[in-house]
Amino acid sequence: MSESVEIRLTVNGAAVTRRVDARQSLVDFLREELGLTGTRAGCEHGVCGACTLRLDGAIVRACLLFAAQLDGARVETIEGLSDSGEIADLQAAFHRRNALQCGFCTAGMLVTAAALLRRGGVPSREEIRDFLSGNYCRCTGYCAIIDAVEEACRARAEKASP
């Protein structure tokens, strides 16, 4: 348990080198070692989706990975996606539509929705619901989230083919 491992990875575009406990989860690593608290631990068993982030371009649960597995990996968190402006349109749609209340699940929800947006096109509401079905929100009842994602998809699709 006390074994430690050195990892070199990229987090939000910046090179990071750290020696980590072999048992430290990725979500704890980001929060405790890097101060990236936007990725949140909601259930720590891979169900609620609050810790969803982007790893080498794919969305994953940060509570189900060990930091020690990430040597050479490329991690993008909500902080990075916000600063790069990549999801500014999605965030604006969430804001207009009030697609969040307490905000605890929001980062995970946005990271998941961003993956759907990257597929292009305008998915049906059903498809959006399916795609987000691994992200738990207790406050909104999901309607506003579906509306906001739909709006962002439509706006991007229109921009892509005017």
Next chain:
Amino acid sequence: MSEQPLSFFDRPNSYIGKSVPRPNAQRLLQGRGVFVDDLRLPRLLHAAFLRSPYAHARIKRIDTAAAARRAGVVRVVTAADLAGLYTPWVGVLTHLKGMKSAPQHPLALDRARWQGEPVAAVAAETRAAAEDALAEIAVEWEELPPLASVEAALAPGAPAIHEALGDNLAFTRTIDAGAVDDAFDRADAVVAETFTFARHTGVCPEPRSILAEFNPADRRLTLYCSSQAPHMMKEIVLRHFPLAEADLRVVCHDVGGSYGIKIHVYPDEMTVIALALMLGRPVKFVADRLESFVSDIHAREHRVAARVAVSKSGEILAIDIDDLTGIGPFSTYPRTSAVEGNQVVNLAGSWYRSPNYRARLRVVFQNKPPMSQYRAVGHPVACAVTEGLVDLAARAIAMDPAELRWRNLIADDAYPWKSPAGLLFEKLSHQRALERMLGMMDYTGLRREQKALRAQGVHRGIGLACFVEITNPGPAFYGVGGAPISAQDGCSLRLEPGGTVTCAISVTEQGQGTETVVAQIVASVLGVALARVRVVTGDTERTPYGGGTWASRGTGIGGEAALQAAKALRANVLTLAGAMLQAAPGGLDIVEGWIVDAGTGARRIGLEEVGRAGYFRGDTLPPGLQPELVATRHHQPRDYPFAFTNGVQASWLELDVETGFVRLLKHWVVEDCGRMVNPLLVDEQIRGGVVQGLGAALFEECLYDAAGQLRNGTLADYLVPMAAEMPDIEVAHLETPLAGTELGAKGVGEAGTAGAPAAVMNAINDALAPFGARVAEQPFTPARILRALGRV
């Protein structure tokens, strides 16, 4: 210009009634909110808890020596180590006559009374070190027979869970109004049903969290809480720990969902406070998901035997209910665990005209986690029982269920109205709401569609549920019973030298949009842009004293305080501006941050000039004029104990009679919460509330075995509503402003949860009707539906 000045609501630059997005949502959208677990303090310790693995067991011996020796462990404590540091608490309210409960301690003394009760705690340098040490604590247990079910706990000869209390009946109440027996005797039809409501729980996205920072040098304690009621929490801690009032501060930053869960006193959180005082270092505890399931309060657990008497012509003659509810081994402090059941018997049947009503309530101790107030306290139970009976009565006399409701709802012109249980309704709009609903959902069209589909073997159901909702509670709710729970709230406004406004208010934010609504009111009344109002909440040292946000009181009570404070500050500003401009204050107005001539609207000076003169250039002001650029006002409801709202919900769903699966197709809500300050936020309160109700109706259940062991205490096993299963929810409003306040707003947070389970139950039973089957046990799982159909 009209003769009458426009009201604050009608001014062209008013934000009241506008769907303004929440300014404070921006930080949450960037992952830059601050929840308790995001705080970083020097020398922070992490607490972890050893919890009872048994529902009922004697603690014969605890050996903590090995745990205490582990690297990184600073202290291991049991109940004995905390003796003398605190006083125990008892969850009773004096106005709930005859109610009893037992003293509760931070850690179980000699007996554990539920699976999950905290027994020992470790404080360590890291959470991992604290959890590792838990495994080294040796406890010698003597298992005792658990009383898990309410029936077992109440059976004659059942041992008392607390010997000193004599038996396991915590509270009982009966209501007998009108002539119930006579009504049943003369009824054309009498229908009975037993409705069962499973235990479920809040599953807040952010688990319960507390960080206690004690500075031994000046004996000051700062609590960072995930809570709805910081002032209450302060008062509670002062009652039970030796601290001076001035030395305790409670701060709530962002709160990751609460819904009532985080308004109670929890023994593990009290232990954290004791640890901080013992160790002189900050101590943090964040519940993990698994321990949340056995340590957060649970909700509901009712069995209600009910019957209704109805005449052939469709008059509901009487309702008679008997509610048996289990609350775990302790009544939760300080709100008690009797209010849930008390609201069931208060509310049931109250939106119908019949004066004949009988109810019995029995609130029972048992060996399960404490049950207490969760969103829509008592409402969903009262609503499902009432509306379930109404549908049964309609079927019994072969009348359309909408028609039966129409004939029995309290008429819109009958107010004020007093219900048989004594509830006072100032002015409600049941008839208009039902009429609106039937139009919005195209009730007759849906009935036609349903009939046509039935012929094709597709089984769809329509369910209606009318309801009332308790909001804006006055001091008769808790304060009168001795709880340190304030029914009033205060708002303090300060004009800054640069012309912006700092607003400190005692109602709190958990994502509902409290801060936005308050800013809208202040900006509108004062006459400034919304962006110029900075709202501060959630800090006992920085806001006026008040109750916080719960029971749908934030807008109705806090909003009125904000409105009155803004009027007062406006008058102060105009007095100063009048002196500066040598004009009568009455001839001036404030519009978009400018002092203007009221008559012409011509801009004279900006608010920043008023601020600068007030703070920096007193030399330019007339002698004797002391600028007062801070104004504080409070509000508490006095005219009525509660501001009731009303509404109706409808569910349209499809039942797969082969699998028992329910597919929600659509859900509608018509709600009357008085004046709406922000319709967008009102709609989202309703939608979120509906989905919590749908979870209770279809998925959520804390499954216990006979030994009192939770069988589904993970998020993989306990089902919550996810996006894929939820329907689109259409919401419409009526606005009957509340009398007695200038704002006229009532609350809206409970309505969705109150009515959704009843609407779904009635829709399922409507779909089941051709099979002669029905269900009354929530949640309505596929297994229960198939059993009702006789297929399993």
